[in-house]
Amino acid sequence: MTDAPVVHIGENSPEQVAYKLMKHIARAEKVQLEGININSDREWIIKTYIMCRTAVAGHSNVEHVLGLGK
Secondary structure, eight states: OOOOOOOOOSTTSHHHHHHHHHHHHHHHTTOOOSSSSOOOOHHHHHHHHHHHHHHHTTOOOHHHHTTOOO
């Protein structure tokens, strides 16, 4: 009998790395994602997460990651 495949979700998945990067960016830009004084909106969160996922996917072209069209 073969063992069932093990799926590791979390710590080093591209999604988790992108999420952590987004939290670092939020801190650097003084964007509050949690708590009482939330100053982020849905659009900022989604766009920033997508940029982080693009960066984590290995796109080294900064203009591409930032959506500058170059």
